Amino acid sequence: MQKNELCRLLNIEFPILQGGMAWVATGELAAAVSLAGGLGIIGAGQSPADLIEREINKIQNLTDKPFGVNIMLLSPYAEDIIELVLDKEVPIVTTGAGNPGKYMDNFKRKGIKVIPVVASVALARRLEKQGVDAIIAEGMESGGHVGDITTMVLVPQVAQAVKVPVIAAGGIADGRGLAAALALGAKGVQMGTRFICAEECTVHQNYKDMVLKAKDRDTVITGRTTGHPVRIIKNKLSRLIDQMEAQGTTKEEIENMGVGRLRAVVKEGDTAMGSVMAGQSSAMVETIEPAGDIVRQVMAQACEIMNNHWELNQSCCRENK
Ligand SMILES: Cc1cc2nc3c(=O)[nH]c(=O)nc-3n(C[C@H](O)[C@H](O)[C@H](O)COP(=O)(O)O)c2cc1C
Structure with missing residues (x-):
């Protein structure tokens, strides 16, 4: 596959980003993805x-x-991290949970590419006007904090609404997902859940095992009443939060319940009371393998699918002439 617009923008070989996951996406994991030609993100x-x-x-x-x-x-610590990336001349920044608008001039002065994560068309439009370089449209299938629109429905709408390249995220774990994302108008994908089970990912083995074992209906969205819903694999913590929400426990108490829980599963392997953040695509993650192999397999599978469709396309065109 030739480099597309997104690859040229980010100076990468393959349009595959590894999501910048709190506690999970370390320098080791990001390096392995970048070395394989994707974009690793801390x-x-x-x-x-x-x-x-x-x-x-x-x-x-x-x-x-x-x-x-x-x-x-x-x-x-957001402001300190921004100072740090400016100082270290980090080439690309992705942002979550908000609007990077007021920092844009500083990033641009240093030549840093800015790519926010959005879950709605309105925010995508607003951020494009503020000068972002690309947009990650993330559907509610994803692990971690989620919006309320699926990838299948969000991506084509965002792709139609903005001119900058769109990257699809949420529920993508293999080449079928990449091929589908391109068909929906995205120029690439961001995957999080699949990379939790990369060899170079340093999370506790219990966390990886839980992702490997998860089936199609094993994740759940917790904390809807707090306004910051999070998708995790069902466990004791998710059941407790469900109960608290049903009993009308205050937003603050539910939020406090979540504090330090992702760290607990990442560092200590607490899969009962830890926040085992992972997306619906956990059910499609079956092995632990090097991040570079994941990148190469996703690309190879997507290329094969697109070639098959190219043949279909040719015969379709002939028949319809
Ligand atoms: C454990 C975990 C932590 C995450 N932390 C963040 C984060 O700190 N900031 C962010 O923008 N996205 C975060 N995400 C979202 C990912 O970067 C990525 O967009 C998402 O995982 C893609 O969907 P998928 O899980 O279906 O592959 C997180 C996801 C997971 C699974």
């Missing part, structure tokens, strides 16, 4: 800048290829 989450600086140093020691940092704009 997840800054709610971590302080010194921890993220270590991850950036790791990737810069492992590769000269482009990489990104995901900044959660709601984090108390």
